[in-house]
């Protein structure tokens with residue numbers, strides 16, 4: 001990228017950096033003209049797009065090497081290493097590769113099934129057996145192993161059928177005898193244990209559907225937005241949508257399914273054409289890659305040699321449920337899937353643009369690119385983008401087009417018009433793509449021997465963390481505008497976007513979600529800067545235009561008078577808040593009982609309010625505070641809190657680290673306003689530290705102190721409070737504190753408001769906690 005950028009003549013770079021949407025055809029044509037004759041560009045494209053030069057293509061020798069290593073590990077009893085080796089071999093093995101008369105992929109699945117069986121992962125073992133059988137239906141060992149897995153799952157009827165098929169296709173008499181004895185064992189076992197139903201491993205999405213049809217309307221200064229034709233109660237599902245195009249984030253490639261984004265199971269299914277993507281199931285692999293991995297369909301004559309009662313059974317297993325495998329749209333990964341490098345190397349948003357372009361190229365006979373881009377109906381802010389981004393977009397557009405040209409050949413030719421439309425698509429992705437995040441609960445069980453045996457018997461700290469797993473374009477979802485005080489909440493079930501109201505929304509009101517920044521998380525200035533940098537718009541939401549307590553105190557300092565609840569602001573915050581107070585039409589509009597009135601008494605009580613909002617002056621009593629010296633003390637104290645954070649992560653907590661952090665908390669409390677976010681963070685860290693060393697009463701006090709501050713910064717029913725309550729509940733449970741029931745109920749109420757009936761799906765933790773209440 002840097003090489004290409006450096007090579008572009010300065011005058012062309014300037015033209016591109018200063019371009020607006022109207023100039024795009026001309027800037028793109030000029031850049032295309034330049035790169036057409038620039039040899040290093042074509043070398044780079046060949047490295048990125050030529051399957052011969054790629055490192056991610058299939059390779060039989062490498063697959064056999066990993067298989068060999070897997071076999072060794074299996075013999076040595078190192079099952080977890082064997083599992084990794086077989087999965088690695090499956091990534092490398094071409095579908096049609098043979099080792100002697102055996103299909104390599106089928107053998108690898110069956111070897112991995114053996115490991116999974118040893119690891120007591122019977123469902124996973126069963127699935128690998130089926131994969132092997134779909135490739136080689138007459139693979140006796142696969143039927144035999146499937147029978148054993150079914151027996152472990154107490155699916156005795158299926159187990160007997162599997163072993164009978166194994167016996168029928170097994171050629172050696174020794175083998176047949178072994179299978180017969182296995183059948184006898186299972187028959188004996190069936191008599192003792194009552195059979196249970198087949199295990200299922202499906203995601204229950206509860207079939208909830210939105211009850212209201214939202215309207216897309218034009219909103220002043222924001223473009224289009226979503227409103228409701230009627231009043232909507234809180235916690236109502238208002239929108240559900242599958243992505244138009246999606247991509248997994250690079251850091252999740254080895255841990256999450258590249259199609260549905262769920263955690264990968266032990267029996268990972270690799271892509272059938274290249275060695276990059278991993279899937280949780282064969283179904284996800286087909287939806288993403290468009291290719292099933294059946295290679296010997298003619299081998300179905302196996303059915304003919306079987307007794308009548310087994311024929312239907314075998315057909316069902318080896319053919320699978322084809323209606324489920326139907327590919328609804330263009331498979332997302334297919335167009336990149338020729339063992340080429342570019343989809344692994346280019347940034348996610350560029351690969352996402354490639355996936356969208358593939359949809360165009362599939363239909364290009366009937367529709368031209370400009371029409372296609374228009375039909376996407378996505379807004380963009382190309383003209384407002386930083387100049388360096390404009391240059392990068394141009395370069396990525398041409399690189400992407402040439403990479404795609406390698407796959408699609410003569411189907412299209414690159415020119416300035418096509419390139420300008422790709423620049424628009426990438427700009428649209430920047431503004432409209434959503435980051436798919438999943439909630440994870442992190443449990444830390446740790447018994448600290450350094451502190452002796454004086455602590456209680458069990459301690460558990462649970463925290464909720466959002467893990468970013470993918471990026472996607474949702475066409476209708478992208479019509480929701482942003483608010484820093486949103487009234488709807490967006491979350492994901494696998495890759496499905498769900499949007500739910502968190503407040504009552506009156507008819508005609510706009511439904512707005514948060515693009516990230518929220519009142520309570522950052523102050524107004526930080527939010528405005530973020531939205532400007534990331535989305536190139538000036539936020540005009542209620543949180544950014546009206547005075548609120550959170551924005552004033554979140555980064556505020558303490559008044560020098562110890563008993564004064566007033567706040568002292570830095571100049572960067574003053575600039576923002578002054579404007580809001582100035583626009584406050586009448587001081588009487590603030591209720592005298594409101595805490596905000598108490599904190600900013602002077603500001604609301606003077607005729608010329610904004611003059612009294614000065615950096616360094618208390619907004620309640622007017623006393624001057626030397627912010628320079630307060631800042632120095634705070635920075636020093638914060639270093640101690642950071643040391644505590646590091647010690648928690650590395651599990652190397654010492655008494656000194658904790659007592660230093662406690663002293664720092666007192667310093668922070670003396671210099672910062674009581675609702676400053678940093679105090680909440682310090683309290684939270686101390687809660688975690690005390691709970692890890694078994695000082696649960698102290699842990700509880702600090703956790704509650706943190707929640708009290710967050711309740712001031714956010715709405716008391718905000719989901720952030722629920723995440724903090726997860727910790728409090730764990731501590732209370734370990735303490736045997738009967739008030740845990742109140743905390744659990746409060747947390748469940750908040751989660752239901754944000755996730756409705758999906759709450760237990762997103763937080764399986766809630767079910768565990770619900771069960772715990774019964775013990776009190």
Ligand SMILES: C[S@@+](CC[C@H](N)C(=O)[O-])C[C@H]1O[C@@H](n2cnc3c(N)ncnc32)[C@H](O)[C@@H]1O
Nearest residue numbers: 222223224379432478479480481482537539540
């Ligand atoms: C994902 S789109 C939302 C739909 C968009 N309004 C449209 O017409 O397609 C994001 C764009 O909407 C506008 N927008 C969203 N929220 C806004 C807000 N709070 N204030 C001003 N503009 C906003 C900005 O132009 C932003 O780049």
